[in-house]
Amino acid sequence: MGGSAIKNEIRRLRFENGEMTQQQLAERIGVTRQTVNAIEQGKYSPSLEVAFRIAAVFGVPLEHVFRYVPR
Amino acid sequence: MSFREKSAWASIATFLVIFGVYFWEMADVIVAGETETYPYYSLLVGFVIASIVVEIILQAIVAARVPDEANAARDEREKLIDLKATYIAFYVLVIGALAAAGAIAWDIQPFYTANGLFLTVVVTEVVKYAGEIVYFRRGV
Numbered sequence: 615m616g617g618s619a620i621k622n623e624i625r626r627l628r629f630e631n632g633e634m635t636q637q638q639l640a641e642r643i644g645v646t647r648q649t650v651n652a653i654e655q656g657k658y659s660p661s662l663e664v665a666f667r668i669a670a671v672f673g674v675p676l677e678h679v680f681r682y683v684p685r
Numbered sequence: 686m687s688f689r690e691k692s693a694w695a696s697i698a699t700f701l702v703i704f705g706v707y708f709w710e711m712a713d714v715i716v717a718g719e720t721e722t723y724p725y726y727s728l729l730v731g732f733v734i735a736s737i738v739v740e741i742i743l744q745a746i747v748a749a750r751v752p753d754e755a756n757a758a759r760d761e762r763e764k765l766i767d768l769k770a771t772y773i774a775f776y777v778l779v780i781g782a783l784a785a786a787g788a789i790a791w792d793i794q795p796f797y798t799a800n801g802l803f804l805t806v807v808v809t810e811v812v813k814y815a816g817e818i819v820y821f822r823r824g825v
Contacts, residue, residue, distance in 0.1 A: 618824075645760040648687040648821075657824025658762050 618656040622680050625654050627672045643667040688747065688754035689763050690821040695743040697814040699736055704807045707732040711800055720796040729803060766825050770816030774809045781805020 628634040636650040643650075643664055652658035653668075660668070669676045707728065714723045748755035759767065781802065788798040 645762065646687060646754065646757070648690075649760050649762040652762060652824060655824070661761050664761060 618659050619683055619685050620659045620680055621656065621683050622653065624650070624668065624679060627674070627679065631672055639668070639671060642671050687763075687821065688751045689759070689766075690818060691747045691750075692744060693814040693817040693821070695747050696740060697811055697818070699740045699743060700807055700811050700814070703732055703736045703739060708800075708804065708807075714796075720794055723796070725796060725800065729799075762825060766817055766820040769820055769825060770813045773816045774813035777812050778805060778809045781809065 624639070628636070628639060636654070637647045640647045640650045644667070645660075645664060649658065649660075653660050653664075665676060665680055669679045672679065710728065711725065714720060714725065782805065785798055785802040785805065788801060
């Protein structure tokens with residue numbers, strides 16, 4: 615459910631990469647725009663494969679996109 | 686709202702309205718004491734056909750508004766939501782099936798057994814779509 619312990623920097627990374635839209639990112643990683651939105655808001659923790667695809671799109675290591683914050 | 690969520694809303698509305706009318710009619714049959722003579726099976730078939738027709742029309746309308754999303758395969762989050770909602774609905778189906786088996790064992794009138802089983806199917810579907818909507822909204 616909401617309030618995942620996995621935080622992410624996707625919104626900032628999108629902004630820093632030419633203000634990429636959620637739709638553009640979604641198309642590049644093969645999910646819907648709503649799923650990108652859910653990931654950004656911490657309502658869905660993506661699979662490892664999708665997480666790696668997101669990192670690859672931004673050209674950064676995985677830990678620069680996602681971090682685990684113990685509750 | 687995503688296509689999948691709109692689709693779930695369309696399905697839940699179809700089930701609630703059409704089968705709500707059907708079970709309302711069945712309640713009248715019970716109150717009138719006509720459960721042994723009322724030809725509920727023909728009405729049941731008619732309502733099932735009506736629900737299929739309405740469902741096709743509503744889903745076509747929803748899909749026509751976002752054809753790209755409608756034609757796309759479910760992504761991993763949508764598959765997970767589908768699985769979790771189905772998992773919850775499965776319990777409803779099991780409870781209803783066991784109740785129907787009990788009704789047959791105790792020789793309950795076919796009217797109650799058949800309609801009870803059909804109600805189980807309807808409630809199972811409603812719970813599944815309601816579960817999907819909750820997961821879409823609250824996160825999964």
